[in-house]
Amino acid sequence: MAVTATQQTAVKKQSRDIQLRIERLNELAKTAPPITTNPNRMSGAPVIGIQRMPMTTLLDYLMDGYSVDGFVEEFPGTEREKVIAALGKIRDAFDEGVLTDLLAEKVDY
Numbered sequence: 001m002a003v004t005a006t007q008q009t010a011v012k013k014q015s016r017d018i019q020l021r022i023e024r025l026n027e028l029a030k031t032a033p034p035i036t037t038n039p040n041r042m043s044g045a046p047v048i049g050i051q052r053m054p055m056t057t058l059l060d061y062l063m064d065g066y067s068v069d070g071f072v073e074e075f076p077g078t079e080r081e082k083v084i085a086a087l088g089k090i091r092d093a094f095d096e097g098v099l100t101d102l103l104a105e106k107v108d109y
Contacts, residue, residue, distance in 0.1 A: 002084035003075070028050055029049060029050055029051075031041075032047065032049045032050045033049075033089070034048070034082065034086040034088065034089040035048065035049075035086050035089050035090075036049060036050055042054060045054070047081075048078065048083060048086045049082045049084050051077070051078060051082070053075060053078050055086060056080060058071060058076075058083060058086065058087075061074065068080060068083050068084065068087075071083060088090075
């Protein structure tokens with residue numbers, strides 16, 4: 001069965017669209033904030049950069065005694081720099097008082 005000119009054009013357009021999406025995602029991966037959320041990805045869970053790596057997974061691993069390097073080894077494709085930046089964002093939120101008011105309980109001692 002021969003491929004029509006219309007089908008060839010459609011395939012070329014689809015290939016261009018895919019290539020543009022890949023380029024956009026590659027650029028976004030470089031420039032994305034350390035922690036992002038998207039209601040259409042991972043049910044809106046906060047993730048590291050634009051990876052499908054939930055922040056809760058990172059925190060669970062650290063609480064279980066893993067180092068950042070151990071976490072990165074356990075999850076290939078997760079970049080150490082992105083993990084450190086995400087943890088830095090959490091630290092900054094405490095420094096700025098954003099998480100302090102949300103999480104810290106006031107105790108008179």
